[in-house]
Amino acid sequence: MSLPKIENLQITRVTENILHIHQIKTPFYFSCCDGLLILPKEGRNGLTIVLDVNIEPRHINALYEQFGPVSSYVCTHGHMDHITHVHTWEDLGAKIYGPEPELRTLLDLRHFYKMYRWEEGVDYAIIEEFAKINKYEKCKKAVPFNPGDKLNFEGFEIETIPLLGHSVSHVGFFLQKEKILHISCLGFDQPKPGIDGFGPWYGFKQCSISQYMDDIDKAEFIFREGAKYLTSSHSYIVKNPDKAPFKYMRRKIKENQQKVDIALANLKPTPNFEKKVEKLLKKDLFFPKKKMRGFIKKIYEFWEREIVTKHVQKSEMLSY
Ligand SMILES: [Zn+2]
16 A cells, blocks of 8 residues: 655554654644554454544544544643644544543643643633644543553554653553554654754653653663554654664753753852742743743743753752
8 A cells, every 4th residue: 555645744654554644834833743543454443543643634634534434542641732633533533532630631721721730820811822823622522541551442452651751641652563662752852863852841840850761761661672663742763773762862851950950050059949940040041931922931931940940859859
């Protein structure tokens, strides 16, 4: 079977019946993510299963024409780039699944606001603007599962892998028979080898750097022992034994820590934790906030505060 050409989509075969889908140009930074299409195969699934392919409605419709009907859609977590367009898959007949508790963000923007504790720094109106620019629309219904559960669709088994450093119920997928590990948003975001993205992202209260380190070890173990291919939400397909994703993610976290440590060393000493964080935030260590305006500036300020706080905590723990 040759693959169809669809404008603005990059469709890559991972295995004979499993495709990796990437939307090339997106409306905004947080409106889309890459995912997998599990095409029908005799003796396996009779209808297409979709794993976290959050792309714009017109592209979903184009995929549906080629590969529909679709039985099930599985979402990996509730961040904006994973929830915006899922409603289109639902309208086309897919049953939507998501991890508890983050699947609630699919159903109402208010849940998105509460889930990530935005109220501690950002008004709801800001989140409404953020959702609008990313073209968020809600779903009607979603079926919960717990991170770690095995999902079974017509005999096709998907093991969900809890990777909770990134988010409260963020999961990857292990397709054991097909030997594919999808690590979702764990933090491998190189557009191509040698080009850096932001790396692991931990800009909410519930994210954790030490949990991240454990998650990277866990993902590496599963990949090394049981997978041929590694896919993710914002990068290219990696083949075993390539260790690039794991080296990259560990390096990025280490570099972030160094950045904060160097900036801390250059501050006038103060025992006050909050003051330290405030001073570091003025330095724009992670995001060019000084150049930003309006709601987007508020959002990045909120994220950077968390990222910096986590690294200062780590730095203080080590200095005792
Ligand atoms: Zn995410």
